[in-house]
Amino acid sequence: MEALRVEGLSKDFGGVHALSNVSFSVEVGEHLAIIGPNGAGKTTLFNLLNGQLPPTAGRTYFFGRDITTMPTHRRAHLGQSRSFQIISLFPNLTLLDNTLITLHGTKRSRFQMFRPTNRYQHLLARAQEILTAVALWEKKNEFVKNISYGEQRRLEIALTLASEPKLLLLDEPSCGLTSAESADITDMIHRLGRDITVLLVAHDMDLVFGVAERIIVLHYGEVIADGSPEEIQASPMVKEIYMGIEEDTENATAR
Amino acid sequence: MLLFLIASGMSIVMGLMGITNLAHGALYMVGAYVGWSIAVQYGLPFGLAVFLGGCAGGLTGLILERGFLRRLYKLPNEQVLLTFGFVYILSNLCLWIWGPRRRLQFTGEFLSGLIHIGGIPFPMSRVFMIIMGILVAIGLWWMQDRTRLGAMVRGGMDDKEMTMGLGINLERVSMLVFFLAAFIAGIAGVVGAQLLGAYSWLSTDILVLALVVVIVGGIGSVQGALLGGIVIGLIDTVFKTLLPQFSMFTIYLAMIIILMVRPSGLLGRRV
């Protein structure tokens, strides 16, 4: 069963080809990592998958359904959940409020105008579960902007699971984290059930190789490799791209 | 033309700094009042009044920017609100200093006559307005397209981070631009005083006009302000003669149509 399939996805920004003819599919439960140098189009791809941007060409299918023109919020209801490269939690709201808002997002109660939010006991309990699992329950009344970056990231990742999604889109989840914190994320992904599909964009190779069952390499908006981690590691073309980058950084630091 | 003078400064500030300076009309007013003092109270030549009116406007604008707006960096909503607070302050200050007189229309001695162009008599004051407008337009265009400063401004409008990354001190450029816009507003105040006079409600009356022209002409472009000024002026004149009841209405309608069809204005820079 295909969780996700994209055919010929392209995105142009007035002359700049951010993505060109990207096609691939993802099976249910698969863990797919998308890697590539900076500017390769990884976040753009996510924006297309999650609906923040419309494609210039191509189609997107989610569990067999054509969602190419579907607005973002409806994709969330179909089962997509996304984390952002730049932490997108609500800075001036408390952790508890952030969690509650996230939980209501896929429930009908989100339209409720008269019943106070803290009367929803079952959601409050669920919030407690989530916050306790990331050891942040004591800080539930703190504003997000007042907790550390690592804590924010931890919460944001944890919240992606709050809606019991079918597809997890994680954009640079370990960005800015210590290696211990990244290892936590790797663990979390391993503990996911087989009915959750994970798409991961990352630069952190430990995370990528720790989690991915399949890797797609993007370069200048095109898919240049699609295979198992071993294949990718062995591929000379991929080496060249990354080597080229490493050489540049080596030369720069050598000077 | 007057509309262009009023709007051009505001448009550029909006485009570059992203600040909607609601006090722009107030700066106009300050210029008009100061100009009146210079020309009428002290009987000095009109040209000097224009210049000093501009300086007054510019100075006030500078105080506003350096003393207050600068501190609210990254809080655009607060900045807009702040500028409006100043409208109250400045309007009332002017009322206090100059007293509650009715519209003070004034013009320079040599400008109060008529000039004959092609057999048709035009009031000199109007001609002067047009000439001033053209001068400022040329000056701004020259600055925008030909000077380094203009290039920095345009760069800043397109991509702030990139421009700053290139080592350009955008803060100082912004300050200069703001001063320039305020200066032009002050000049506009004196020039326009020939037609509109000077009174404390000018702050909001002019603000409304400026916003309309900026919206129609486009944010962040001098040509836009020019075009906007012409378009609005035309619409206004046409309807004033045909259906005087609706002249105001059509201006606002035009504004709304533009906002719906082409939000960045006729020649605007940002979408």
Place this chain on the structure above:
Amino acid sequence: MATAKLKEATRQPWQGQLIRFVPYIIGGVILILLPAVMPSYVQGIWTKFVIFAIFATSYDLAYGHTGLLSLGHAAYFGAGGYAVALLMLHYGIDSLWIGLPVGILIGAAVAAAFGFITLRVSGMYFLLVTFALAQLLFSITWNVRWFNSPGMMGIAGLSLPDLGIPWFSWSTISLYYFVLVMFLISFFLIHRIINSPFGYALRGIREGEVRMQALGYNTWFYKYVAFIITGAFAGLAGVLFVYYNRFISPTHIGIMFSFLPMIMVIIGGSGTLIGPVIGAMIIIFVEYFASLFTPERWPLILGAIFVTVIMYAQGGIAPHLSRLWQRMSYRYGSTKS
């Protein structure tokens, strides 16, 4: 068992203590008792304050909670007011039972119409469009004869509403209590909305609209509904204003008037429930005192207060008050730590 512990954990320290009644007592004194002992001219000021409290609170729902900075809020206020005034002027209908609902509906309808146009854009453009639309309404009331009493600008000579109760006639104080009741109802409704999931969603939209969409919220819908609600409450304030003021003019739709709720919200504290009310109280009463001593300098004073608050007391007075309240309640209230 688990739910009991949860409730315990999310309780505020002053709940369950007597001290939590203090704000209500203060509020009660200010709103209910004091006006009864004031001269009727001052009662009128109190009435004005409460009306503007409704107006400001409605504005804050859009600005403080949803993050929509609009420059034309007076349009909905004026729409409600004009609806009632026109009913009286052209149709001789002065019944409260017709006028009030019509005013509220018209306010909401104008907001619905405007919202459709304004919510297509955001940020600076949103500001400009709200301004443009309000000015449009302004010019209609200015130019079109039907919107004015014959021979003048605006509509004058409006009477107090007819309740349909034969032995009843209005007095300054009875009008005040009527307005107060309207305010309390509005306050309660808005309080409910703010604390509901819908209200939480509005704040989420203020903080990060993109994320809200990714979470499953149709943000346009929320903004639109919030807009209509603010229009309805502003319309209510407009209706009450006409009853109080007996006169309405295009000025009440103009840009200067639109700023009043903005100033009140900023000074009182945006995003809180009581902030706009405090702001309204401060502005209206300072205006009154200024009118006694230095009437010409009032805008200057207002501007100066406004600028000071923006520069140095961001968030307004309400957060400071609530911090003070928290400290006091810790000291005098809870015996637990």
